[in-house]
Amino acid sequence: MALDTLETLAAPPLPATTRRRHLLDVDDWTPDELHALLMDAAHMRGVLAQSERLDTLRGRVLVNLFYENSTRTRVSFELAGKRLGADVTNVTASGSSVEKGESLRDTVRTLQALGAQIVVVRHSRAGAADLIAREIAGAVVNAGDGWHAHPTQALLDAFTLERHLGSVAGRRVVILGDILHSRVARSNVWALTALGAEVVLCGPPTLLPLAAVEMYTSRAVPGTGTPRRVAVEPRVERALAGADAVMVLRLQRERQQAGLLPSPREYTARYGLSPEHLRLARPGAVVLHPGPMNEGVEIDAAVAHGAASLIEEQVTNGVAVRMAVLALLAAGRMVESES
Amino acid sequence: MSETFLLRGARILDPAQGYDAHGDLLIRDGRIYALGPDLAPTADAAVVTLPASWVLTPGFVDLHAHLREPGFEAKETIQSGAAAAARGGFTTICCMPNTQPVTDSAATIAYVRDRAKDAPARVRPIAAISKGEAGKELAEMAELAEAGAVAFSDDGRPVSSSRLMRSALAYAAPLGLPIVEHCQDEDLVGAGVMHEGAIATLLGLPGWPAAGEDVMLARDLALVRLTGAKYHAAHLSTAGAVALVRQAKREGLPVSAEVTPHHLLLTDAWVAGERSGPLADALAALGIAVPPGARYDTATKVNPPLRTTDDCAALLEGLRDGTIDAIATDHAPHTTVDKACEYADAAFGISGFETALASLLALVHAGRLELPTLVAALTVRPARAWNLDAGTLAPGAAADLTIFDPDEPWTVEPGRFASRGKNTPLAGLTLRGRVRQTWLGGRRVYDVGGEYPSF
Numbered sequence: 001m002a003l004d005t006l007e008t009l010a011a012p013p014l015p016a017t018t019r020r021r022h023l024l025d026v027d028d029w030t031p032d033e034l035h036a037l038l039m040d041a042a043h044m045r046g047v048l049a050q051s052e053r054l055d056t057l058r059g060r061v062l063v064n065l066f067y068e069n070s071t072r073t074r075v076s077f078e079l080a081g082k083r084l085g086a087d088v089t090n091v092t093a094s095g096s097s098v099e100k101g102e103s104l105r106d107t108v109r110t111l112q113a114l115g116a117q118i119v120v121v122r123h124s125r126a127g128a129a130d131l132i133a134r135e136i137a138g139a140v141v142n143a144g145d146g147w148h149a150h151p152t153q154a155l156l157d158a159f160t161l162e163r164h165l166g167s168v169a170g171r172r173v174v175i176l177g178d179i180l181h182s183r184v185a186r187s188n189v190w191a192l193t194a195l196g197a198e199v200v201l202c203g204p205p206t207l208l209p210l211a212a213v214e215m216y217t218s219r220a221v222p223g224t225g226t227p228r229r230v231a232v233e234p235r236v237e238r239a240l241a242g243a244d245a246v247m248v249l250r251l252q253r254e255r256q257q258a259g260l261l262p263s264p265r266e267y268t269a270r271y272g273l274s275p276e277h278l279r280l281a282r283p284g285a286v287v288l289h290p291g292p293m294n295e296g297v298e299i300d301a302a303v304a305h306g307a308a309s310l311i312e313e314q315v316t317n318g319v320a321v322r323m324a325v326l327a328l329l330a331a332g333r334m335v336e337s338e339s
Numbered sequence: 340m341s342e343t344f345l346l347r348g349a350r351i352l353d354p355a356q357g358y359d360a361h362g363d364l365l366i367r368d369g370r371i372y373a374l375g376p377d378l379a380p381t382a383d384a385a386v387v388t389l390p391a392s393w394v395l396t397p398g399f400v401d402l403h404a405h406l407r408e409p410g411f412e413a414k415e416t417i418q419s420g421a422a423a424a425a426r427g428g429f430t431t432i433c434c435m436p437n438t439q440p441v442t443d444s445a446a447t448i449a450y451v452r453d454r455a456k457d458a459p460a461r462v463r464p465i466a467a468i469s470k471g472e473a474g475k476e477l478a479e480m481a482e483l484a485e486a487g488a489v490a491f492s493d494d495g496r497p498v499s500s501s502r503l504m505r506s507a508l509a510y511a512a513p514l515g516l517p518i519v520e521h522c523q524d525e526d527l528v529g530a531g532v533m534h535e536g537a538i539a540t541l542l543g544l545p546g547w548p549a550a551g552e553d554v555m556l557a558r559d560l561a562l563v564r565l566t567g568a569k570y571h572a573a574h575l576s577t578a579g580a581v582a583l584v585r586q587a588k589r590e591g592l593p594v595s596a597e598v599t600p601h602h603l604l605l606t607d608a609w610v611a612g613e614r615s616g617p618l619a620d621a622l623a624a625l626g627i628a629v630p631p632g633a634r635y636d637t638a639t640k641v642n643p644p645l646r647t648t649d650d651c652a653a654l655l656e657g658l659r660d661g662t663i664d665a666i667a668t669d670h671a672p673h674t675t676v677d678k679a680c681e682y683a684d685a686a687f688g689i690s691g692f693e694t695a696l697a698s699l700l701a702l703v704h705a706g707r708l709e710l711p712t713l714v715a716a717l718t719v720r721p722a723r724a725w726n727l728d729a730g731t732l733a734p735g736a737a738a739d740l741t742i743f744d745p746d747e748p749w750t751v752e753p754g755r756f757a758s759r760g761k762n763t764p765l766a767g768l769t770l771r772g773r774v775r776q777t778w779l780g781g782r783r784v785y786d787v788g789g790e791y792p793s794f
């Protein structure tokens with residue numbers, strides 16, 4: 001069933017078939033699970049469009065534990081939780097809620113003692129979500145950990161692409177920019193390749209991770225055993241040729257100070273997604289960006305706001321996908337506590 | 340107090356003398372008196388009969404350990420570290436100077452030696468190369484040598500300055516003691532916390548490239564060529580480093596090297612909970628299950644980092660052909676708090692004394708390493724590399740012995756370690772081969788049977 005058809009059905013979504021306790025990454029998700037989640041998300045978009053509220057998480061306490069500032073992701077989870085009826089609390093490391101010097105482990109144990117049943121965590125360190133998942137009885141949603149993973153971003157990107165391309169299977173998706181330091185890129189490779197897309201990682205050689213092709217291709221898609229299709233291509237012209245979608249990553253200025261790049265100017269000229277670069281892709285190719293954008297650095301304003309851009313829609317879809325994820329975990333917990 | 344023991348029945352293996360046979364060992368007044376088949380018991384000798392399946396070797400010599408005292412007694416003390424050493428069969432342990440204060444003065448050397456007086460292992464301090472291990476000015480090396488230092492190292496803080504390294508080598512040469520380098524180009528390695536490769540890409544952790552070790556070692560070898568001084572490369576972890584040491588030895592440079600059990604046996608995949616590599620293969624071949632571990636298990640965080648199966652193979656080859664002289668534990672105990680955090684923030688190090696032998700024996704059981712080579716790398720080879728008076732059962736030598744059952748299975752339970760550091764990636768795994776007794780100067784300092792103090 002097409003995703004936009006599902007949006008018109010007002011019925012609350014059926015929880016996906018598999019139960020999951022946490023969402024740490026999507027590396028171990030099967031294509032069936034991904035498709036089920038995307039269908040749930042389509043239902044949720046319908047719920048959002050009709051300004052409905054569900055009571056899936058009524059009486060549950062959801063804590064947004066954010067060690068890095070990210071207003072857009074935090075608000076997205078907050079809205080998703082509230083739409084599902086959860087009690088949502090935000091804890092930010094910059095505020096007084098997280099004691100200085102208190103370990104992540106202790107913070108999480110405290111939150112659990114205070115009744116947190118779902119912890120959504122954003123942290124600068126890879127593995128932080130895994131660490132929390134080992135400590136608490138509740139559910140953990142990884143909202144981004146270091147360079148490692150950002151699974152809800154990958155799911156919302158996959159959802160956005162499937163809505164516009166019909167299916168990503170057999171499509172060529174280019175992830176363009178600082179792949180080395182990108183959790184968005186890493187999680188997207190898992191999700192998109194599991195859905196059958198070919199993913200091309202493109203960026204300056206200094207910003208490409210080592211042995212990426214070897215690593216991804218040695219880890220077949222769970223459930224089907226299909227090999228993942230991943231390529232690394234530092235030459236932007238070759239990468240973009242025939243692309244059905246381009247996902248542009250944010251460029252951090254400190255890469256220049258670290259000696260990884262000569263200048264933002266040269267980066268923009270070589271790797272920025274300009275209208276000229278975009279013309280190398282297939283006609284009708286779409287453009288994504290996880291935000292926040294540096295317009296004029298990694299993406300030209302004309303592209304960011306042009307016809308091919310799905311960037312604003314990504315934000316809307318983010319809430320729907322996060323609702324689907326939270327509902328899935330809540331269902332998983334219910335099954336588990338009954339057994 | 341004259342005490343005489345006759346140890347009978349075990350396989351006696353002393354690579355220093357090329358001795359490998361079932362036989363008897365006579366100990367008198369803390370020293371080896373005689374070794375051979377069917378020694379006649381003297382009237383005063385207490386006879387200790389050992390099973391024929393057990394192996395009796397010289398006490399193990401560890402060129403690289405962190406005992407943390409003074410300064411970090413929550414991690415380890417000289418007493419708890421020596422007790423852990425005894426449980427692991429080590430009777431001579433060389434401790435690194437990255438203490439608080441740094442062991443860069445005769446007074447701190449004296450403190451360490453005093454604290455170790457009654458310890459169940461011989462503790463031989465390594466002094467710092469530079470004052471405070473700050474890499475700026477040489478420590479008072481001549482005085483440190485006189486005070487009893489066995490080597491010099493800024494371990495943990497590699498000597499980045501080529502100029503200072505040259506000075507250290509030149510200055511130490513007439514003292515006859517080796518300069519020990521932790522080979523790490525800090526600028527290249529940066530914030531790296533695990534081997535740079537596919538697994539670091541998988542986990543999104545900053546990589547520590549193999550070249551970071553090779554670059555530093557190549558520089559050091561050039562300086563050894565320049566100065567002619569004795570040089571020892573600590574904990575080799577890369578295939579490139581093995582090749583460099585092999586070449587240096589061919590040239591006749593006065594170079595020695597060590598490898599840790601974990602670099603021989605474990606791979607970077609362990610950081611992802613995927614337990615591949617020589618130990619997992621060997622245990623699997625023995626029919627011992629190796630369940631998957633946890634992702635980001637900070638017990639796998641060590642410096643230099645666990646590397647690839649190819650590196651493990653090169654290290655083993657280097658050990659077998661003599662390129663690598665010694666197996667050293669780099670015993671690096673830490674508190675639970677030091678490790679119970681995000682991977683990038685966790686302390687580097689593995690508590691190694693109490694699992695070293697059992698993990699290494701997996702290679703022997705799997706037919707990848709000969710037992711005499713393993714024992715030599717734990718005894719005579721390290722002793723000769725640093726001219727230590729240890730590592731042999733030759734008559735007249737101190738009666739420091741290790742007696743182990745090469746086949747006994749046991750499960751690693753860090754909670755039962757004598758070491759204060761419970762940080763081991765082997766927790767919960769079953770290994771085959773266990774130290775039964777450790778003797779120091781003719782005295783039983785550890786007995787797994789519990790009849791004697793089992794620390």
Ligand SMILES: [Zn+2]
Nearest residue numbers: 494495521573
């Ligand atoms: Zn070291």
